[in-house]
Amino acid sequence: MTTSKTCLNYINGQWLPAKSGATLESRNPADWRQLVATFPRSEAADVDAAVEAARNAYCKWRLVPAPSRAGYIYRVAELLIQHKEELAQLMSREMGKPIAEARGDVQEGIDCALYYAGEGRRLFGQTTPSEMPNKFAMTVRIPIGVCALITPWNFPVAIPCWKALPALVCGNTIILKPAGDTSACASFLIQIFHDAGFPEGVVNLVHGFGSEVGKALTEHPDIDLVSFTGSSQTGAEIGATCGRTHKRVCLELGGKNAQIVMDDADLELALEGAVWGAFGTTGQRCTATSRLLLHRDIKDKFTSMFVERTAKLRLGAGIDPNTNVGPLVNVAQLQRVSGYLEVAHFEKAKVLIGGKIANMGDLKYGFFFEPTILDNVTPDMRVAREEIFGPVVSLIEVNSFEEAIKILNDTPYGLSSSIYTRDVNRAFQAMRDIEAGITYINGPTIGAEVHLPFGGVKQTGNGHREAGTAALDVFSEWKSVYVDFSGRLQRAQIDNH
Numbered sequence: 001m002t003t004s005k006t007c008l009n010y011i012n013g014q015w016l017p018a019k020s021g022a023t024l025e026s027r028n029p030a031d032w033r034q035l036v037a038t039f040p041r042s043e044a045a046d047v048d049a050a051v052e053a054a055r056n057a058y059c060k061w062r063l064v065p066a067p068s069r070a071g072y073i074y075r076v077a078e079l080l081i082q083h084k085e086e087l088a089q090l091m092s093r094e095m096g097k098p099i100a101e102a103r104g105d106v107q108e109g110i111d112c113a114l115y116y117a118g119e120g121r122r123l124f125g126q127t128t129p130s131e132m133p134n135k136f137a138m139t140v141r142i143p144i145g146v147c148a149l150i151t152p153w154n155f156p157v158a159i160p161c162w163k164a165l166p167a168l169v170c171g172n173t174i175i176l177k178p179a180g181d182t183s184a185c186a187s188f189l190i191q192i193f194h195d196a197g198f199p200e201g202v203v204n205l206v207h208g209f210g211s212e213v214g215k216a217l218t219e220h221p222d223i224d225l226v227s228f229t230g231s232s233q234t235g236a237e238i239g240a241t242c243g244r245t246h247k248r249v250c251l252e253l254g255g256k257n258a259q260i261v262m263d264d265a266d267l268e269l270a271l272e273g274a275v276w277g278a279f280g281t282t283g284q285r286c287t288a289t290s291r292l293l294l295h296r297d298i299k300d301k302f303t304s305m306f307v308e309r310t311a312k313l314r315l316g317a318g319i320d321p322n323t324n325v326g327p328l329v330n331v332a333q334l335q336r337v338s339g340y341l342e343v344a345h346f347e348k349a350k351v352l353i354g355g356k357i358a359n360m361g362d363l364k365y366g367f368f369f370e371p372t373i374l375d376n377v378t379p380d381m382r383v384a385r386e387e388i389f390g391p392v393v394s395l396i397e398v399n400s401f402e403e404a405i406k407i408l409n410d411t412p413y414g415l416s417s418s419i420y421t422r423d424v425n426r427a428f429q430a431m432r433d434i435e436a437g438i439t440y441i442n443g444p445t446i447g448a449e450v451h452l453p454f455g456g457v458k459q460t461g462n463g464h465r466e467a468g469t470a471a472l473d474v475f476s477e478w479k480s481v482y483v484d485f486s487g488r489l490q491r492a493q494i495d496n497h
């Protein structure tokens with residue numbers, strides 16, 4: 001039996017309990033009897049201390065040359081590589097994802113660190129001609145200030161890295177508020193930042209549960225930017241508060257992603273994509289495939305292949321290398337997914353496989369839900385429109401390519417999307433007409449890479465993108481600089497023609 005960890009806040013380079021002394025617990029979702037960690041239940045007073053530390057540190061950190069800032073980030077990459085296995089094992093125990101996926105999550109953090117370490121030697125601005133003689137015009141990136149990063153439990157290393165590393169390379173200081181379910185992973189990650197040697201106050205961590213800490217950060221007058229990944233409902237509240245308090249805000253919210261399988265698709269390939277997209281990470285990705293739009297000519301064949309393949313998936317603890325599908329993260333998620341199955345029954349969808357909690361034998365102390373395929377789903381049903389965030393996928397029959405695109409787009413969300421077809425014309429047309437931030441041609445809806453923009457349209461976000469150079473636009477401001485070396489007053493907006 002592995003011992004549990006005691007996690008603390010990290011403020012101004014010190015590991016501290018909550019000022020109130022209150023704590024909370026994170027437990028293994030594959031066996032809730034196992035305590036993984038205790039962590040501080042922080043309040044506004046703890047947030048105040050972190051903001052003060054981050055504000056003080058900002059004065060100096062913004063002046064550190066970007067290539068030197070990148071040096072610390074490179075060290076994060078090295079330490080993540082060194083501790084990859086240990087961190088992956090912890091993640092698998094704390095939030096349940098299969099160990100191979102947990103290693104992939106840490107690897108995404110490493111890739112991100114290598115990418116933004118390199119960015120420290122670019123951070124390109126532009127030069128452009130001036131209208132006037134003997135005058136120079138250019139743009140430079142300047143940091144924003146103190147950034148609050150509010151992150152979910154489904155990618156406990158990758159998502160904090162997506163936010164923290166571009167923020168830091170741009171010269172901002174940060175306060176991470178991780179999800180309570182993955183407090184131990186967050187503490188491990190911040191220990192790595194500590195070991196990488198960032199100056200005191202540049203990186204801070206405030207644990208908490210529910211919205212208490214997030215609210216205090218979002219309301220705080222000395223926070224300049226909030227970056228949030230999570231539900232659309234919470235995102236709307238954060239967006240409203242940031243609007244009211246004049247903060248920059250980057251929101252990565254829900255998805256209702258679809259994979260189209262056309263009549264000319266390679267069905268084996270589309271099958272592998274559907275299984276991975278729908279049931280990978282137990283469907284707990286904002287990029288998860290939750291609708292399969294199947295052309296009527298292949299629907300019956302594809303459906304029986306899909307059910308047969310799904311029946312072979314092994315449910316179990318993430319730490320077991322034979323597990324294909326781990327538990328849901330907590331009891332609330334289990335109730336949420338079970339609730340959607342009640343909705344499915346009410347709406348007269350047909351459960352082809354799964355549809356219930358799995359609690360037999362080794363699974364009885366965990367939050368397991370059977371991989372579930374719903375048939376006879378029509379686009380107007382709630383199960384076809386609302387984000388479920390679990391191992392549940394709806395099959396919808398389509399008569400044509402045009403109808404598939406129309407149904408795919410008929411959702412308030414627009415994060416990821418996929419089409420399987422051998423027709424290059426349809427592929428390009430889909431790329432153009434699908435309303436989503438990400439489109440895969442002959443690949444599943446999950447698996448975005450760190451050097452491309454990540455984010456979505458419509459209610460999936462607020463127009464910003466994470467990852468790649470797009471994240472630099474979130475975490476820096478453009479400044480336009482004019483240098484007049486003519487030695488005389490040159491007046492713009494005076495008509496000399």
Ligand code: UN1
Nearest residue numbers: 155285286287446447448
């Ligand atoms: C998320 O679920 O919030 O594209 C992020 C993917 C992963 C990231 C998912 N690279 O599926």
